[in-house]
Amino acid sequence: MAGDPYAALGVSKSASDAEIKKAYRKIAKTDHPDLNPDPAAGERFKAASAAYDLLKDPEQRRRFDAGEIDDQGHERPQQRYYRQHAEAAGNPYAQDYGFGGDPDLSDVFGDLFGQRGGGRGGPGQGGFRGFGGGPGAGAGQREADFSMRGQDHRFQLDVDFLTAAKGGKTRITMPDGSDLEVAIPKGAHEGQTIRLKGKGGPGYGKGGAGDAYLTLSVGQHPDFVREGDDIFTTLPISIDEAVLGGKVAAPTIDGPVNLTIPKGATTGQKLRLRGRGVNGGDQQVELKVVMPPQVDDDLAAFMENWRKSHAYDARAKRKG
Known part of the structure; x- marks a missing residue:
């Protein structure tokens, strides 16, 4: 995505869930790699898929619209509203937030806590909601009481064709070295x-871990080639099978099945196996x-004799 999931889908920010x-679906029908080999179409489909994945989740959409996460679902750096307020000229509570004695900690917590600041009480009672301490509380106590959800992580997972079509399980190694x-x-x-859920970055304090997206x-x-839920394959047959017809084994994603070849079959003729695709x-x-x-x-001798009385024009346009 180029930063705007709505643009990737070609909808407005006010679009309903159904419109999204x-x-x-419209983009998938025109730009899916199985339907359109154009690399540009593939890029449009990937962007649309990532955008749809973000916007179909109401909570993720809300957080993106609010500027809390970016188009990849990553947490955005929080704005320093607290610092701007605490250091404003004439603010009567400027020295009561607990960070005046240590400018380094003030910078760190100002960046971390951002919009989470809020007064608790009247003059001399400034502080953060959930910090569990007023002006006398230590920085370590305030940090321990702060809670924030961990960051979401995103990865690409390569899956073989049959596992994607039939479903299955695969093992991956997470960044921390654990197997999952x-x-x-x-x-x-694609x-x-x-x-x-819960396999992303660790949370802070009592905040839960973020999620991992594969x-x-x-x-x-x-x-096989897949188009939507249909599977396409090419089946070679011999001359005698084409002329005389018969039953031959045809591959499917669930194993070979017998397929009846009609007499007089020709190259390019298509036969359908109902229910042998995906889902x-x-x-x-x-x-x-x-x-x-x-x-x-x-x-060669048989064909020479056959041609004498049965010759036909294979390049003539077929009727019907």
Whole structure:
């Protein structure tokens, strides 16, 4: 994203949840890598996926709109409203916030606490909500009583084609060296984000840990191409199978199944396997007639005799 998730989806900041979802679906239909090989389309789809992941969560959207997090879901540096107020000329409570004796700590806490400051009582009773101490409290006590949620972390996770299509589990190593098993949902797609609650940065004080977000990068498969929930594959067949028809084994994401080849099948003809795609989608099988590795004398003689009485123009436009 270029900093604005709304722009990435082509909607206004006031767009409803339904409008945001509709915009994302529209982009997915035109720019998904399985549907559009243009690299620029792939970048638009990735940006839209990241934007949708951020805005579909009401709390994340609220925090982004409020300037608390950026377009990647990372915490923004808090503004120093407290410092600006405490040091303002004529402020009667300027010396009662507890940091006047140590300018270094004042800078640190001013940056950390930002908008969390708030008076508790009248003159001489200035302080932070939740700090558990007035002017006499020590800096260590104030820091211990401060609570803030940990930062969210974002990573890219490479997933193989079949695991994304069928679902499964994979193990990842977190930045702290720990191993974690991640469940990949059935039908996962390129750019989809998986949330790992509490696996982000540690919180401060009583604040909970942030979350980890894994953006999926789905690998290619030598036999299958996915478009939405449908799977596409090309099936080679021999000359005799094309002419005579019959049953042949066709690969699917769940293993081979028998497919009936009609008599007179030709290259480019498509057959459908209902329910053999992803999440109930179909599999489209495109036939490809393949010549034998070597044309021997028997085949050549047979074709010469056959052509004498059955010749046809393969390049003539077919009717219907």
